[in-house]
Structure formats: C-alpha cells, structure tokens
Amino acid sequence: MYAACGDIGFAGQVFDEMTERDVVSWSSMIAAYVTSKQPLNALSVFLDMKQAKEKPNSVTLVSLLSVCSHLVKIKMGESIHSYILTSDIKLDVSLATALIGMYATCGYIEKALLIFNSMNNRNLQSWTIMISGLAENGHGEEAISLFYKMEDLGFTPDTISFSGILSACSHLGLVEKGQRLFDQMVNLYKIQPTMEHYGCMADMFGRAGMIEEAYHVLKTMPMEPNSIILRSFISAYKNHGSRVSFDDNLVKLLLKIEPDLGSNYVISANMSSVSGYWREEDDVRAAMKGKGLKKVTGHSWLQDNRHSS
DNA sequence: GTAGGGTTAG
Numbered sequence: 001m002y003a004a005c006g007d008i009g010f011a012g013q014v015f016d017e018m019t020e021r022d023v024v025s026w027s028s029m030i031a032a033y034v035t036s037k038q039p040l041n042a043l044s045v046f047l048d049m050k051q052a053k054e055k056p057n058s059v060t061l062v063s064l065l066s067v068c069s070h071l072v073k074i075k076m077g078e079s080i081h082s083y084i085l086t087s088d089i090k091l092d093v094s095l096a097t098a099l100i101g102m103y104a105t106c107g108y109i110e111k112a113l114l115i116f117n118s119m120n121n122r123n124l125q126s127w128t129i130m131i132s133g134l135a136e137n138g139h140g141e142e143a144i145s146l147f148y149k150m151e152d153l154g155f156t157p158d159t160i161s162f163s164g165i166l167s168a169c170s171h172l173g174l175v176e177k178g179q180r181l182f183d184q185m186v187n188l189y190k191i192q193p194t195m196e197h198y199g200c201m202a203d204m205f206g207r208a209g210m211i212e213e214a215y216h217v218l219k220t221m222p223m224e225p226n227s228i229i230l231r232s233f234i235s236a237y238k239n240h241g242s243r244v245s246f247d248d249n250l251v252k253l254l255l256k257i258e259p260d261l262g263s264n265y266v267i268s269a270n271m272s273s274v275s276g277y278w279r280e281e282d283d284v285r286a287a288m289k290g291k292g293l294k295k296v297t298g299h300s301w302l303q304d305n306r307h308s309s
Numbered sequence: 310g311t312a313g314g315g316t317t318a319g
Contacts, residue, residue: 025311032312034314059312061313094313097314097315098314101315126315132317170317195317199317206318231318
C-alpha cells in the first residue's frame with residue numbers, strides 16, 4: 001500500500017520489518033521498486049527472495065522481466081523464459097506481453113514477434129508493446145501497419161499506444177502521417193496530449209528540418225518543455241539551421257531545469273556561436289547559484305567543487 | 310484471492 005502511495009522508502013521499511021513474508025509480499029516489494037524505476041533494488045530483493053527459498057510465480061516474473069528490459073539483461077530474460085517453459089507457470093497474456101517487451105527492448109525483435117504471433121489472446125498492452133518494439137528497432141512501417149490492424153480489430157489505442165506510433169512516424173520522417181495521427185488522437189479518441197506526445201511532434205518536425213513548426217510546438221504546448229525536448233530541438237536547429245534566429249531562452253531554460261548535467265553546458269557553449277549569446281556567462285552563474293556549484297577558475301566548475309561552497 | 314505488464318526524445 002505504501003508503495004502504491006508512492007512512498008517507496010516506507011514500503012521498504014515495512015517490508016524489512018516483516019517476519020513472515022510470502023510470495024505476495026516479495027512480489028509486491030519487487031513490483032514497487034520496478035514502479036519507482038529502481039530496477040537494481042528490485043533485482044536485489046529478488047536475490048533475497050531466492051535466498052529465502054521462496055518460489056516466484058507469474059506475477060513475480062512479470063516484474064522481473066521488466067527489470068530485464070530496464071537493464072537490458074537479455075541473458076537473465078532468456079533464463080526467465082526457459083524457467084517458465086520448464087515450470088508449471090502458465091504463460092498468460094501478461095507474462096507473454098512482458099516477454100515480448102523484454103525481447104524487444106533487448107533488440108531481439110524476431111523473438112518478440114514469434115511470441116506475439118503465437119498468442120491466442122492479446123490485449124491493448126500486448127499490441128502496444130509490439131508496436132513500440134517494432135518502431136524502436138527500426139521497423140517503423142511494420143509498426144504503423146500493426147497499429148492500423150489493432151484498430152481494425154476493435155482495440156482503442158490509448159495514450160501510450162499513441163506515444164509509440166508517433167515515435168515511429170518521427171523516426172521514419174512521416175510528418176503528414178504523424179500530424180494526422182496526432183489529430184486523430186485529440187479529436188477522435190479525445191486523448192489529452194502529454195509531454196511525450198508533444199515531444200514526439202517537436203522531434204518529428206525537427207528531424208524533418210521543419211524548425212519553425214518544431215518551435216511552434218515548443219511555444220504552444222501547455223506545459224514547460226522538458227530537457228529532452230529542448231535538447232532535441234537545439235540539436236535539430238544546429239543540424240538544419242533556420243531562417244528564424246535561435247531563441248536563447250531555450251538554452252537558458254535547459255540550464256535552469258537541469259543545471260547538474262555537464263553536457264548541457266557544452267550545448268550552451270556550442271549555441272553561443274549560433275546566437276551570439278553567452279557573452280556575460282550570466283546564465284551559467286544563475287544556473288549554478290543555489291546549487292552549491294562554485295566556479296573557481298576557468299573550467300573548474302566541472303570538477304568536484306560542489307561541496308566546498 | 311492478495312501482487313503484476315505497455316511509451317517517446319541527440
């Protein structure tokens with residue numbers, strides 16, 4: 001419950017104090033770490049579970065396969081797969097979907113397809129993960145046709161399905177198709193676009209060299225663009241150039257929201273030649289302020305002066 | 310029966 005409420009630390013504390021653990025409490029704890037994006041901790045709990053001679057069931061394995069995906073551990077994923085085949089654990093829709101996700105994120109797209117095609121029942125998640133997996137592995141066309149096939153079968157794509165398909169369009173340079181799908185998502189399916197969707201659209205325009213259109217997405221999206229979107233746009237601007245001058249505020253914003261990432265300062269320096277900005281280094285100073293970062297001489301803030309304030 | 314799975318961006 002604490003895990004579900006987002007308090008992973010307290011969940012771990014409760015778990016540590018438990019004297020009687022069963023497969024459900026072990027699995028809950030592993031799942032909690034997966035949800036909190038702490039796959040190494042999830043793995044460590046699983047190792048403890050093995051030590052305690054508790055047998056994993058299909059719920060445990062779904063979470064563990066997700067760990068394999070996050071850490072790109074194909075060997076571990078394969079061994080879970082063979083464990084399933086030799087055990088009496090039933091390969092249900094969720095478990096098969098988790099296997100597809102694991103193989104796809106590890107780059108084994110044929111294996112993912114093999115499992116997908118052999119499934120009797122598929123749900124929205126199975127379709128979505130297969131579509132995204134194809135897109136991710138450079139099979140954008142197949143991803144798009146699978147998306148339409150899924151719609152034909154009566155599945156209603158959700159926000160995550162659209163993230164996957166828009167990303168496929170972006171990678172393929174299919175600007176019109178991407179715009180049409182985005183429009184469908186909003187007007188037909190009444191799905192509110194998220195940061196991810198705007199990011200895909202901006203990235204799609206940027207890659208295609210449509211810098212003004214990409215900039216328009218950044219300026220009109222209803223939330224502040226995150227660092228990934230900003231970097232994607234800046235890089236597109238650098239690669240393609242534009243008749244409109246570069247907006248220095250984007251770099252300022254990048255340094256503001258992510259002052260601890262050193263490579264952002266490289267980007268900032270590179271863009272100075274494009275925009276003539278950086279003369280006073282004000283933005284660097286502003287970004288370092290309150291972060292305990294101290295510029296001593298020249299390049300030295302990149303070294304470990306953080307705690308010397 | 311409890312617990313679980315899917316997404317993007319240089």
